[in-house]
Amino acid sequence: xxxxxxxxxxxxxxxxxxxxxxxxxxxxxxxxxxxxxxxxxxxxxxxxxxxxxxxxxxxxxxxxxxxxxxxxxxxxxxxxxxxxxxxxxxxxxxxxxxxxxxxxxxxxxxxxxxxxxxxxxxxxxxxxxxxxxxxxxxxxxxxxxxxxxxxxxxxxxxxxxxxxxxxxxxxxxxxxxxxxxxxxxxxxxxxxxxxxxxxxxxxxxxxxxxxxxxxxxxxxxxxxxxxxxxxxxxxxxxxxxxxxxxxxxxxxxxxxxxxx
Numbered sequence: 419x420x421x422x423x424x425x426x427x428x429x430x431x432x433x434x435x436x437x438x439x440x441x442x443x444x445x446x447x448x449x450x451x452x453x454x455x456x457x458x459x460x461x462x463x464x465x466x467x468x469x470x471x472x473x474x475x476x477x478x479x480x481x482x483x484x485x486x487x488x489x490x491x492x493x494x495x496x497x498x499x500x501x502x503x504x505x506x507x508x509x510x511x512x513x514x515x516x517x518x519x520x521x522x523x524x525x526x527x528x529x530x531x532x533x534x535x536x537x538x539x540x541x542x543x544x545x546x547x548x549x550x551x552x553x554x555x556x557x558x559x560x561x562x563x564x565x566x567x568x569x570x571x572x573x574x575x576x577x578x579x580x581x582x583x584x585x586x587x588x589x590x591x592x593x594x595x596x597x598x599x600x601x602x603x604x605x606x607x608x609x610x611x612x613x614x615x616x617x618x619x620x621x622x623x624x625x626x627x628x629x630x631x632x633x634x635x636x637x638x639x640x641x642x643x644x645x646x647x648x649x650x651x652x653x654x655x656x657x658x659x660x661x662x663x664x665x666x667x668x669x670x671x672x673x674x675x676x677x678x
Contacts, residue, residue, distance in 0.1 A: 476504050482525040483520060500535075509571075537561055574605060627644070
C-alpha cells in the first residue's frame with residue numbers, strides 16, 4: 419500500500435522524521451509521496467525524498483492557501499524542482515473556498531498557472547479542492563486533454579462531485595476523513611463508486627488522524643504508519659479483500675506517478 423500524501427515537512431515531524439519513515443516501512447507501507455505546498459516546502463520535500471531514494475518521492479507546487487505567493491520566481495523554482503527525479507507531480511494545487519486564506523481570483527490564477535506548467539512538463543497534478551468544485555472544474559477542464567492522468571487528493575465532496583471527477587478521468591485520493599463518524603459518513607457510502615483502478619489512499623499526515631483508531635495515539639498526530647488502518651476500513655466498506663486492495667492502490671500510485 420502506497421501513501422500518496424504525507425506532509426513530512428510539517429514542524430510536527432521536526433524531531434523524528436527518520437523515525438516516521440522507519441515506522442512507515444515497518445507497518446508495511448511500500449512508499450509515500452511528500453507534499454510540497456509552497457516554493458520553500460517543495461524544496462524541502464524534494465530534499466527529504468532524496469534522503470530516502472526509492473521509498474519517498476515528492477511534489478512541487480503551491481497550495482491554494484499560499485496562492486498569493488505565486489510569482490514568476492515561484493514558477494521558476496517549481497520548474498527547476500520538476501526536473502529532479504524525486505519530484506513526480508505538480509502540486510499540491512487547486513482551490514479552497516472553505517478557509518479562504520487567499521482571494522478566489524488569486525487561487526484560480528495560481529491553479530491555472532500550475533496546470534499550464536504540468537501540461538508543458540507532462541507531469542501529473544496533485545490537486546486540492548474544498549468547497550470549490552464548480553470553479554475547480556471550470557479551471558481544470560480546458561487542461562484535461564493536455565494533462566497526463568492526475569489525482570484529486572483528500573476527496574470529501576458529494577456524489578455528483580465524485581462522478582464529475584471520475585468522468586473527467588481523475589483518480590481519487592481517500593484519507594482518514596472517511597473514518598470520521600461526524601463528517602465521513604456520506605463519503606463512506608460513495609466508496610463503491612470509485613473504480614478500483616482510480617482509487618488511491620493517503621494519510622495527509624500529520625492531519626486527519628482516523629477518529630476510529632483504538633487506542634488513539636497519545637500525540638493525536640497522524641503518520642503514514644497508520645495507512646494500514648485506513649486501508650482495512652476502506653476495504654471493509656467496499657466489500658473487498660484488504661490485501662488485494664493494498665496491492666491495487668500501490669499499483670495505481672506507481673502507474674500514476676510513474677515510479678520505478
